[in-house]
Amino acid sequence: MKYFITTDVTADYPRCFEEEDFSILPMSYILDDEVYDGIKTPYLSAVEFFDRLSSGAYAKTAMATPTVVYSFFEDLLKQGKDIIHISFAGPLSGAYNCYCNTAEELREKYPDRKINIVDSKSASIGEGLLVWYALRNRDNGASYEDEVSYITSMRDNMGHLFTIDDIMHLYRGGRLKKNAALIGKTIQIKPILSCDPDGNLITIGKAIGKRNAIKSVISFFEEMSKGQEQDIIFIQHADNLKDAEILKSKVLEICNISEDKIIIDELGPIIGTHLGKGALTLSFKCKDRKEKLKFEK
Secondary structure, X not given: OOOEEEEEHHHOOOOOOOOOOEEEEOOEEEEOOEEEOOOOOOOOOHHHHHHHHXXXXXXXXXXXOHHHHHHHHHHXXXXXXXXXXXXXXXXXXXXXHHHHHHHHHHHHHOOOOOEEEEEOXXXXXXXXXXXXXXXXXXXXXXXXXXXXXXXXXXXXXXXXXEEOOOOHHHHHOOOOOHHHHHHHHHOOEEEEEEEOOOOOEEEEEEEEOHHHHHHHHHHXXXXXXXXXXXXXXXXXXXXXXXXXXXXXXHHHHHOOOOHHHEEEEEOOHHHHHHHOOOOEEEEEEOOOOOOOOOOOO
């Protein structure tokens, strides 16, 4: 019997994949006081969502409530399924602790079932890429225990890079002072972000203008992926397909990978709320993140 692998909607798992024994836990976002949970109130299209966001609409996200989490896991356990849940990075949200507490409750209620929560120590498609590898490993016959060990080990080899197009979005989200944001907007500063080995979102560089931002992302990609064979690479964009295609072409120039193994998809609204319109993300296999690069603080 196959066990279930589950994850959060924060993983932005590419929609082109159809997976068996796999489920995604929904989360909500609030846009100008209206709640979109992806179930009763479907998410807006990427174009409408990011247009409203860039026009100054107030947005925030909400992690799934303990009741929703409990029901999500219990529905699978009732079916006799064991679960491995790959979670959004613990330092970025209280979701991981919620999942762990819920899992502990459910182990007492369903002592014959297994449920493990693994912190991906990643965000967005860094988390999504880990899910992809986990699903392939499970389908290749990994036992439940071996799969938990594999995911825990593999998460240190997930590289993720982000660049934000609109630095004013960081100000609107309360993550940058207004004066710094205005100066940054004037000279077109584009921050380059990543996740450290513990899952904290950090700035690793800055570039002036879109073209230089993509060059910087490629430079970090080349360094971080050195010596790693790429099975698949994920690129996602916040209503910015043109730059996503440029990024893909640059990856192909330096990476020995076939074009069909680079997957481009739209960034989801949960992570998109925090990155804003125009953002780009790139995820790939990297050398051990515990061997920290000299990240710029």
